[in-house]
Structures are given as C-alpha cells and as structure tokens.
Amino acid sequence: MPTLIDHLIRLTDHRDREPLDLSLAKALLDLTTIQRVVIARLMVDEEQKRWLDKVTLDAGGGGKVVDPLRVNLKRLPRLDDEPDRVRCLRDNAEIEVAWAGEDGPRIYYHPLLDEVRDDERGVLEIHASGTLDDGARQIIAQVHHVYRNMHVLLAYSDHDPLTGLLNRKSLDDTFYSAMLEELSGNSSAMASSDPAAVAGDAQVAASERRHRVPPNYWLATISVDHFQLLNDKHGHLLMEENTLLITRIMNNTFRTHDRLYRLGGDRFAVMFHCPEESLAQNLLERLRNSIERFSFPQISRATVSIGFTRIQADDTPDAALERTEQAIDYAQKNGRNQVCSHAGLLRRGFFGMVQRAGTVDVFD
Template sequence: MATLIDHLIKLTDHRERDLLELTLSKALIDLVPIQRVIVARVVSEEGIRRWLEVTTLDAKGGGKVVDPLRVDFQKLPLLEDNKDRLRALQTRSTVEIAWAGEDGPRITYFPLFAESLSDDEGALEIHSASVLTPEQVQTIGAVHHVFRNMYHLLAYSDRDALTGLLNRKSLDDTFYSAVLDELGEGDAVTKGASEAAVAPGQERRHRVPPNYWLGTISVDSFGLISDKSGHLIAEEVLLLVARIMNNTFRTYDRLYRLGGEQFAVLMHCPDEALVLAAFERFRANIEKFNFPQVGRLTICGGFTRVTPDDSPSTALERAERAVDYAQHNGNNKVFSHAELVRRGFFGEALKIGAVDLF
C-alpha cells in the first residue's frame, strides 16, 4: 500500500488541475479507512448555483469523474438541496453528520478551499463507517492541504496576470485533454500520463467530438481607446470586459485572454443556435455597460465548431476569420464561421499565422 509520502508525491507531480481532485480522492481512500470520497464544486448559470460532483470514488471500487464542460446544468442539484454540504461551504468549517446513531456511519464535510474564491468553491465529502479518529482527521487534513497548495499553484500558472482569465497555455491543455476524454480514448485517471510527449511548437491532432465550440472575442477600436485614454484606462477596460465575461457565460465554460484585446471561450453545447445566443448575450451586455472614463464600447465575436482534424490554432483561425468579417462590416456583431461559409462569404481556406495568439 502506498504511503502518505507516496501520495503527496503524486499530488505534486501534476501539471494540470483537472486530475487533482481524482488524485486527492485516491489518496484518501488508500490512506484512511473510509467508504467514499466526493469532491463537489459549485457551478452557476445566470445567477443560479448548483452542485457538480466532479469526482466520486468508492473504497470497494467504482466511481466517476465528470468534465464540467459537458454537464447538463439543469439536472444538477441546487446548493440548498444539500444543506449540510452548503453549511460547510458557507462557514468554512468542518461539518459532521451522524445519520445512523452517534457511533454509526457518518458523513464529514470539509470546505474544499480555506478561503472564499470567486470562481473556485466546493466541498470535500467523506463517508465513513464510524467516527473519524484524530489521527485520521490529521491525515485527511495533510493531504487536503497539499491539494489546495497545488491547486492554487497550478491555477496561478494557468491564468492571465491582468484579467485572471485562463491563458493560451491552458487553452491548449484543455483542448486536448477534454476532447480525448469525451471520445473514451483514455479515461480521466490515465489520460494525463498516457499522452505522447510533444515538442515545443509542434501541433497535436486528435479526433474530437462534434459538440465543442471555440470562439474568439475582440474589443472594437481598442487601439483608439489606448491612444486616447492611456495605458491604465485601457487595462481597466480589459478587466471590466473579463468581469462581464465571467458574469455572462456559465461557470463551467472556459474563458481565456489570448493577449491584447483578444479573448476566447471554449464551451460544450449541443446546438449552434445556443452558442450564438450565449455570445449575443455577452455582446449585448458589453454594449449596454458604461465603462468609466471611456463610455460605451462594443465587441465582435466569432465562433466555430471544433472538428475532427483541429488543433487549437486551426480552430482559433476560423473563429478569428468570423471576427474579422464582423469588424469589417460595422462592428458590434457576432457570427458563426459555419454560417458565413454557408452564406458564401468565404470558403474554408485558412491563413495560419494571421492571428496574434500571444
């Protein structure tokens, strides 16, 4: 059986956050005589907050790992549906529930993070046959602490320094790991270790499912804003755009800043019309917002379905072509690349390198 040190090494070996919850759960099942571990995260859409159980692992075998990009939000339980879990989250303290007598089975809830974070909230749920001993609680606390430290460290490396949105490196990582998992070409337990090494700058290509969409967003006339109002005001505009993105898109959509005034969204959605509606909501929210010292602004957006032969660069290029079309046709517009192709405005030929990706 692996020791505590062995599991701590596994936790600190990771270079992407998606596997940390599973590694935490496996460590606790191995080190402490418990029956089940659940890691539940808070996700929200249009102000409604629900529980997403991203990892469930049983001591007797079995469990599941859920990709937040592919959840059916309406089927998730509301936060109020699990009041004990919610109490641990709100009080930032441990909550223990004895549901079959004082010496019988219990569920212990721990806040997943020690502090309240705007986009990272959750609970660690431990099912045990009896009361956890102080030594067992200490072991859980030690592994949990290392998990939090690694999560924050990896989150920092994945984030754009100015806006706090995800960065281009994170887009590449998510693009490949998420689409492989959907196809079942490697489960969530092993996908990080089984991917072939790729040399810097080399494009990796895999088959991908039909319901991933990648979109890019650009602030209209941003150069004029910077020239007229100065660098600090321009940065404030980007921060506010990022905030409106966070408030408009779903918490499980992946939001990125690619550089300059360029942003991106990776989402899983069954229908092109729903993707268009999400981008249109964001366009409208930007249009009606009064930016301090700048006034009204607009954005252009473009999106594309991720195809079987795509790399991040080819998908980004198609989305950016739709943005370019919008900017050359009056600004303040959102287009689907596929719709523009269907209408005959341009063909499928790509101009790799035309987008400023960094």
C-alpha cells in the first residue's frame, strides 16, 4: 500500500494540473478508510451554472473520470440541485452531513480550491461509513493542502499574466491530456492497483494518448488584424486594455471548459469539442462577429482573422498550429476579418496557394 510520502511525491511530480484531481482522490482512498471521493466542478452553460462530477472513485475500485470537453452540459445537475455543495462554497468551509442518522454514513464537503476564479471553483466530496476520526481528518487536510499548493504553482506557470488565459507552454503540456476520454472506458487502467496507471502519471507516453484522441476536437488560432499598426499608433498600454476586452469577449463566447489560450502579442487560440465542421465554423463566426461589433476605446473597431483545424489522431501541437496559421495566412491575404477552415481550403484547392507569412510568436 502506498504511503503518505509516496502520494505526496506523486502529487508534486505533475507538471500540469490535469492529473491532480485524480491523484488527490486516489491518495485519499489509499490513506484512509473512506468509501468514496467525488471531485465536482462548476460549469457554465449559457450563464446557467451546473455541477460536473469530474472524478468519482470508490474504495472497491470502481469509478470514473469525465473529460469536461466531451460532456453534455444540459444533462448536468444545476447549481441549486446540490444545496450542500452550494453551502460549502458559500461558507468557504467544511460541511458535514449525516444522511442516515447521527451514527450513520457521512458526507464531508470541502471547498476544492481557495481564492480561484469562478470557472475553477469546485467541491471535494468525501463519503464515509461514519464519523471520521481525527487521524483521518488530518491526513485529508494534509493531502488536500499539498494539492492546493500544487494547483497554485502550476496555475502560475501555465497562464498568461496579462489575460489570465492559458499560455503556449500550457498548450504544449496539455494538448493530449485535454482530450482524454473518460477513464471509465479504460477498464484496465481503472482496475489497476498501480496508482500511476489510474492517475495518468506524467510518464505515460504521448504516443499512447494519441490513439485515444477523439475525431471531433478542434483547434483555432485567432489573430487581431493590423495589431502592430494599432499598437504603433495608439500605444502599448491601450492595446493591452483592448487585449483584455478581446479576452472578455472570448470568455463570453466559449464554454467554461473550452481551452482558451494567449499565444502572445496578437495571437490567441482555443481548443474545443464540436461534432462537425460547420458547427465549429459557426461558433468561430460568432466570435469574429462579436469582436467586429464591439466598440473598443479610441480605436473604435477591431477585427480578427481566424484559422481552424480538426485535431487528428497522430497530431502534435506544432502540426495543428501550423495548419491554423496557414488558414490565417490565407484569410489575411484575402480581406482579413474572416474565419477559414484549413480543411475547407484543401477542398477548394487553395492549399497550394497558401504562403506562410511567419511563425507564431511566443511571449513569456
């Protein structure tokens, strides 16, 4: 049986935040006599907050891990359907609920994280057969504390400091893990006694993940038209303000579980799940139209050129970004302020005409 030190080492070994939830749940089950761990996160669907049980693990070995990109939000419980979770977040404190008599089973609710944005809020839910003793509560508190510290450290390293969006490093680090299907479909990993197999250890080869990439994930790159000219004319500080406004429009356009990135300067990106190309095009057109119609301070109007591509099973971040950049190059040479699908360019026979205007700038 892994010790407390073993689990703390595994928690601190991670280099991105995706595996942390599962590692936390596995550690608590191994180190205490609790019956179940649920890690629930708040999601937003058209301004309606809902609960996603992202990780559910049972002491007997069952459970599941849900990929937020693949879930149907409208089927999730609404915020008020889970009043004890709401009370936990509202009071920012542990809530203990005895649901079958004073001596019966308990559910303990803990705020998952502290001082985070709304789109990262969640609850650590612990099911026990009775009242937890002081030793178990101390172990839970210690492991949870390490988890929170790691989350904060990794958040600093994978977010753009100006906009709060994910950065290019994060895109490289999480390109495959962002698209993992529910681990409940991987019975061998879920039944394994090796915590690294269940927790999606960082040493898992990227080639294994590629074979599990679903066919309906999309990556889009968004380029602000004439960004350098606007920067030279109006100044860096004003363009930073307008960059924040573009970030707000992006956050309002996409769902909370879609991955939004700032690649640096005039470049943004988004990774999202969508069943077909036409719907992906419509979503990106909505973003383009919202930015075009927005009244920005002093510059009044800004537009964007957007290129997007379907993520392929053997893709790498660089290969996918290369295709989105080719689509943007075509858009910029043909009027700007438009959304172009890389596959659409291929079908129309324009690929041979696309010339690279440059590479994606990466800013720390």
